[in-house]
Every structure is written in structure tokens, then in C-alpha cells.
Amino acid sequence: MEFFNSANGRNITFxxxxxxxxxxxxxxxxxxxxxxxxxxxxxxSVLGNTIVITLIIFDHxxxxxxxxxxFNLAFVDLFSSSALVPKVLDIFLFNHHYxxxxxxxxxxxxxxxxxxxxxxNLVALSYDRLVAIIFPLHYQVKVTQKFMLSLIAFFWVYAITITLTAVGLLTRLSFCKSVVIESYFCDHGPLYRLGCNDITPNRAIGGLSPILILWLPLIFILGSYCGIVYALSKISTAQERVKAFKTCTGHLSLVAIYFLPTIFVYRFGRTIHPNARIINLSLTAVIPPMLNPIIYVLQTQEIKESLKRFLKMRRGQSKIATTN
Structure with a gap:
């Protein structure tokens, strides 16, 4: 507890x-x-991710x-959009800044x-593509429902642990200088920099978190695609190589949409105007959840066919209801 309360035993007004x-x-x-x-x-975002979730739930x-x-990616996208956007609109559009x-x-x-x-979640999908292309005959043994559920559960624990650590370290700070957060939400960096006491642990977790939740996943994904490219180079015909690579295009699109803008903003954000940086940061948070379901519906054959069946069933039900 002393670690989370740096004012204990010191001449500091918390x-x-x-x-x-x-x-x-x-x-x-x-x-x-x-x-x-x-x-x-x-x-x-809400409509697209709700459609994907509904299709996966009801289509066996x-x-x-x-x-x-x-499904987990759609759920996370839906939850993150609902956690962020309505609150941001409430804060700035209706002047509820406090x-x-x-x-x-x-x-x-x-x-x-x-x-x-x-x-x-993109790491989980990249592992799925890696095994499907490198070990196609052993895919059903290596990537089972139980394995994927366990992997996603581990990732949830991993993400929550890192986030709880960052939030817990914020509770040890004394805010005697200012209460104005220069961001579009309760951002970790702008928040801990308002602290009057020692912010070294906060700065440490602020520097470590991008490595754990951004760079390590990206390194694994890039490494998996190096393995995929090597495996594709061993396929004899160009037609088979293209066919195999097409199964990765949807995932590659999601990776590009999520990582490229985020890395660009965090790498070059300090060189642009603060207003432009804040807007770009907010866009990197809200655009991927909007585009992810569109990409998967358009580029994943199984989901596309499921959507067609669903729409055909709905049209059939509408005709029956009309005739009755």
C-alpha cells in the first residue's frame, strides 16, 4: 500500500x-x-459490429x-466505441467538461x-492464419475452439492487468497544481503529468505499456507474416499462392488500419499542432472499430455468405407476413 500512496510518512498534503x-x-x-x-x-460502428456479432451467434x-x-474483435470494437464516443460527445458537445x-x-x-x-485480438487472428497456411493438415488439431477461447481469455487478463496497474498508480498521485487534462478523454499521459508528487512509476508504466500492448503484438504479427511468406514461397504454382494469400488480406487490412495510424501519431505527433494531434489521436481510436466489420463482411467469404442467407431469410419472412 505504501507504493500506491507516496504521501505516506512525508511532508506532503495529499x-x-x-x-x-x-x-x-x-x-x-x-x-x-x-x-x-x-x-x-x-x-x-455499432451497426456493423452488431451485425457481425449477431451472424456469428445465430449461424452455426x-x-x-x-x-x-x-466475434471477440467485434465485441471489443462495439464496447470501445460505446465507452468512448458517447462520453466524448457529452463532454464537448453539451459542455460537460468536468x-x-x-x-x-x-x-x-x-x-x-x-x-x-x-x-x-489481431495477434490471435495472425496466429490462426499462420497455422492455417504453414500447417494446413494439422490446423484443426493445433487451433481448436478451446485453444482460441483460452488464448483470448489470457489476452483479456493480460490487458486488464496492465491497465489496472496504470490506473492503480494514478491513485497514489496528489493533484495540487491543476485538474485540466489536455486530451479528448481521461488520457493516461496528460493525467499523470498533473501529479505534484513523484511520477516516476507512472512514467515507467507509461513507457512500458506501448511496448507490451503495441510493439510486442506488432512484432509477433510481422514475424508470423514472415513465416507465411516463406511458406507461400514453397508452394509450386502462383495460383495456389495467391489463393492462400487471399485468406490473409482481411487480417492484413485490419492490422494496417489499427497499427499504422497509431504508430504515426505516437511517433510524429509531437511535431504537429496540438489540436491536430488530439484530433488524429481520437480518429485512431474510433475509425478501426468502424472499418473492421466492413472489411470482414466484404473480405471473409463465410461471413459474406452468412449475411446473404440472413437477408434472404428476412426477405422471405417479410413476404410471408405481407401475404398473410
Whole structure:
């Protein structure tokens, strides 16, 4: 407990504010148009991910280990969008800039846990593609439903542990200088920098977290595709190589959409205007959950066929209801 309360035994007045003020999007010209964009993105995210979740639940043909990972990704995307976008719109569109202390930490926890799981879920899907292409004859033995569920459960524990550590270290801070968070939500970095006492542990977890939830997953994914490319090079005909690689295009698209903007913003974000950086950061959080279900519906044959069956069934039910 002493580690989480750095004011114990020291001549420090511990200050825990009643509220924080979220100020990231205040004062940006024409920002209301951006709020309209956020609302549109949120609606598309909710509809798209709900469709994917519904198809996987009710279509028994979509019960493979890969679709368990797709289901979890859709769930995480839906949950992260619902945790972030409505609150951001409430804060800035309706001028509710002050957020209670505990609510701010809960806001941070749910957002960061979901952001972490998005990256880790892409690792699960890359492993699925790696085994399917390198060990096609042993795929059903190596990648079972039980294995995929266990892997996803481990990733949830992993993401929650890292996020809880970051949030727990914030509770040891005394906020005697300012309560203004210069971000679009209760962001970890801008929040711990407001602390008056020793922020070294917070800075350490702030530097370690991107390695654990961004760079390590990306390294594994890139390594898996090196193995996939090597395996494809051993296939004799170009037609078979293209056919095998097409099964990876949907996952590669998701990887590019998630990692490239995030890495760009965190790598070069300090060289651009703060307003542009905040908007770009928010877009990297809300765009992937919108595009992921669209990509999987369009590029995954099983989900596309399931959607066609569902729509055909709905049209048949509508005709029956009309005739009656």
C-alpha cells in the first residue's frame, strides 16, 4: 500500500480533486463538424459490429476458432466505441467538461483495456492464419475452439492487468497544481503529468505499456507474416499462392488500419499542432472499430455468405407476413 500512496510518512498534503476538466477539443475552429463525424462513425460502428456479432451467434457455420476471435474483435470494437464516443460527445458537445475523479479513472480503464484488446485480438487472428497456411493438415488439431477461447481469455487478463496497474498508480498521485487534462478523454499521459508528487512509476508504466500492448503484438504479427511468406514461397504454382494469400488480406487490412495510424501519431505527433494531434489521436481510436466489420463482411467469404442467407431469410419472412 505504501507504493500506491507516496504521501505516506512525508511532508506532503495529499490532494484528490473532486473533478477533472477535459479540455482537449475546446477552442478548435469548426469542431462541431467533427462531432457530426464522430456521431456518424459511432452509428456505423455499432451497426456493423452488431451485425457481425449477431451472424456469428445465430449461424452455426460460423463456430470455427477464427470466428471466435472475430466475434471477440467485434465485441471489443462495439464496447470501445460505446465507452468512448458517447462520453466524448457529452463532454464537448453539451459542455460537460468536468468529470468526477472516480469516473475519470473508470473511463480511462475501459478505454485502455479495449484499445489493448484490439491489438491483442489481431495477434490471435495472425496466429490462426499462420497455422492455417504453414500447417494446413494439422490446423484443426493445433487451433481448436478451446485453444482460441483460452488464448483470448489470457489476452483479456493480460490487458486488464496492465491497465489496472496504470490506473492503480494514478491513485497514489496528489493533484495540487491543476485538474485540466489536455486530451479528448481521461488520457493516461496528460493525467499523470498533473501529479505534484513523484511520477516516476507512472512514467515507467507509461513507457512500458506501448511496448507490451503495441510493439510486442506488432512484432509477433510481422514475424508470423514472415513465416507465411516463406511458406507461400514453397508452394509450386502462383495460383495456389495467391489463393492462400487471399485468406490473409482481411487480417492484413485490419492490422494496417489499427497499427499504422497509431504508430504515426505516437511517433510524429509531437511535431504537429496540438489540436491536430488530439484530433488524429481520437480518429485512431474510433475509425478501426468502424472499418473492421466492413472489411470482414466484404473480405471473409463465410461471413459474406452468412449475411446473404440472413437477408434472404428476412426477405422471405417479410413476404410471408405481407401475404398473410
Amino acid at each position: 490532494v484528490r480533486p473532486a473533478h477533472f476538466k477535459i479540455s482537449g477539443l475546446i477552442g478548435i475552429p469548426n469542431i462541431k463538424y467533427y462531432y457530426v463525424c464522430l456521431f456518424f462513425v459511432y452509428i456505423v 457455420n460460423l463456430r470455427s476458432p477464427k470466428h471466435i476471435a472475430v 468529470i468526477p475523479y472516480n469516473e475519470c479513472l473508470a473511463f480511462l480503464f475501459f478505454c485502455f483495456a479495449c484499445f489493448s484488446m484490439q491489438a491483442l
